[in-house]
Amino acid sequence: MNMEQLVNHVDGINRLLARYGVKFGIYKNQTFHEQLFPFDAIPRVISKDDFALLERGLIQRVDALNLFLKDVYGEKKIIKDGVIPEEFVFSSSGYLAECEGACPPKDIYSHISGIDLVQGKDGNWYILEDNLRIPSGASYPLIARELERRVAPDTFRKNPIIDNRNYAKMLTDTMEYVNTGGIRVIMTPGRYNAAYFEHSYLAERTGSVLAMCSDLFVEKNHLYYRDYRGGKQKVGVIYRRISDEYLDPMTFNPESLIGVPNIMDVYRSGNVAIVNAPGNGIADDKGIYYFVPKMIRYYLDQEPVLRNAPTYLPYYEEDRKYVLENIHKLVIKDVAEAGGYGVIFGNELSKEKLEDMKELVTRESRRFIAQEVIDFQDLYIVEGDEKVARKADLRAFVLSGETTKVWPSGLTRFSRNPDSFVVNSSQGGGFKDTWVLSQ
Template sequence: MLINYQTGTFFDEMIQSNGQPKNHYQWFYQLVEEFSEQELKEKHETAQLNFLRQGITFTVYNHTGGTERTMPFDFVPIIIPEEQWNKVEKGIKQRMEALNLFLEDIYHDQEIVEAGIIPRDLIENNPYYYHKQVGGVKIPLNNHIFLAGVDLIRDEHGDYRVLEDNLRNPSGMSYVFQNRYVMRQVYPELFYQHSIESLEHQLSELHNAVTSHVPLNADPDKKPTAVLLTPGMYNSAYYDHVFLAQQMGIELVEGRDLIVKDDVVYMKTIRGLKRVDIIYRRIDDDFLDPEAFRPDSALGVVGLLSAYKKGNVSILNGIGNGVADDKAMYVYVPEMIRFYLDEEPILPNVETYFLSDPEKLDYVLDHLDELVVKNVGASGGYDMLIGPQSTEEERVEFRRKIIEKPSQYIAQPTIKLSRAPAYQDGRFYPCHVDLRVFVMNGRYTNVLPGGLSRVALKEGSLVVNSSQGGGGKDTWILTEGGQSNA
């Protein structure tokens, strides 16, 4: 398995610097060594076919249109010992609590702005800030973040750092369950005699988190009705929407299936109209209600915002969450933790430069070949420059864009992303990985054990996003044996 495998100067999830597996991977390594080359190839092909048969796809958009693809899957899991995971879980919960308090604060009293911690213009000029629409609105449980997807990386020392907070419509949760299902089908040997944290009850936890957001004016004598609102089958994450709705046992609806009458939302059914209390929406804010946001939206529901403001329906995640997961606001999350919780952050950020600062701007323009530059409003690996892997032509283009609108970009040092072995094309080789951790918030906070490990399957690439050629791995929280020497 490890012939010609080089860890280099990167932190490796599985392999020590002496070329031997870490303690908590030892048993996995020994099992894999028992497979013949032919068995590995057959298992790998069976795993990919499993995804294809189940229709587990996403859409990649480019200048020629959309292309439907299956998520490339790699069978070498990311294994995290329990004591390491406990720290991650604690740090994620701390971060979510502070971010939710921040959202509640800026749509009400704005104490953090009055205290001079966060610049007012960073909020008021934010394209995802909807104070006019939802300022002062009372929401169930005072909870703006029902589901978050927090992206973590490990640096060259093996320390976890937060790369991004996704608080609007985080996708990919369905792949966590499907990765585990495929692993159990194709590699059952790996699950014998080891306690790996189960995902069995996590979809029930998600359902409980959804249904705990009962709107203020719901009928107290009736069980609340929840739906998942999708933009439709042409959305890149449509499989995610279908899977989650089916597994939670709630209706999957499009905007045309809903209607608002007297500020109450109803779903059209063959038996007539049925009241809807909770909407888990996978539609961006701008498209939710053509009356309140974009008038050209064909995806939303006319009058939805009015029903929301009157406490007749809950919308998850909250409207206007984007102001908190903006790449510029990310810089201030450690300060939010100190301000709202009076605690030091457990999980640090990646160092980040604001390009609206003239001094930082000059530094970044002089060091474009060393840094990662990101558009604060983009996601999925789009409009991003990875300096060390860029061409002179790309740097010239980014220089032009930055000078034209410096406030639209941030820059970060090129982190030496941790690596792990991947098995593709009949061989093992090191690939960069990150981890999206899913957090469900209802009456309490629940962190899904493990999450979605994303892997840059193209050798040397730092971009793990599936839209940019990345794949997925199963993530195991090991609850017994194998002390970490990571």
């Protein structure tokens, strides 16, 4: 593809990204630092056919996950029918008993799903994990595309790239579909949150009110935004960018200073839509991930279009045996961790540490999953004057409103370390735009 013009201007684009404050926050030694998110101009390119396949698979997966959430906080048929062992649900930190019986507007739990995938060298796409709580990252390729088009119009004139700048409209439509009647709010814990840029940028682009907890209050079982003249505006939908545990000190963590007291009562009464719904953590638990293909068969009576990375649950004896015998070539993930933390590659451990790990996996079998290391395709990045290959994943964004839709783009994150598979921004990675071709 003709992208020379774009690649030649990568420094200019990075300068513009800095100008617009495209950053992410990170805490080091308990101090907050903001860092630029390095952009690489060579995009990930997804062919029309590949995207059609991804689209089918991702819609199928997210639909099944939404049905699972409805079921697990309702009738629990999937447990009663023995498809998922109950201990995998009720012992998960993502399962919130407080959400039992609460039905979100239009039965949508995961409005914005961030599904992480990699493409293997065999060409197959593999799902690495589902993020159904507050997945971040869409804003980066969204703003990058705007700037790419500015500096390299020819690249976009000559290549059939689907415009991704409709994300704000998709998000607005998704929020409006579940709006119970009132203003749209994006709630942020504040500027010292890692994804603050995204919160504020999406508020700007969707024309939503960016609010902090002190701007919101509950009165007579409705949620309101308070203005400085003492007036109030009813909130119909809140895209909250804070974790469940901090959302409502009256229901969850009583010490939370960044939540809105009694918002859960308003939600349970159907008087406000919370995007994404509280309690979704149960569906993106790394242990539950193993069961998603089974969910697809169970709820949709379909074969999964997209594969999971081959995964083993040490909880099952047979799997545990395999894991203990092959731990040196597997990747072990702690189900309680996120952001690239708690990921251990067996081939990087010393003999002693491998033995310790085996013991830990045996002792706390529910705490870990093990996966085959997928030999996934490297993507080229520009480093200095040369192109070098690096590991990269893709976070696809699936929005569930009136219908479930996949954003024709996504966040491609890459590792800058040639020996690392970890692509998270918090661990020094960068990002690329993701181009989906229309022909």
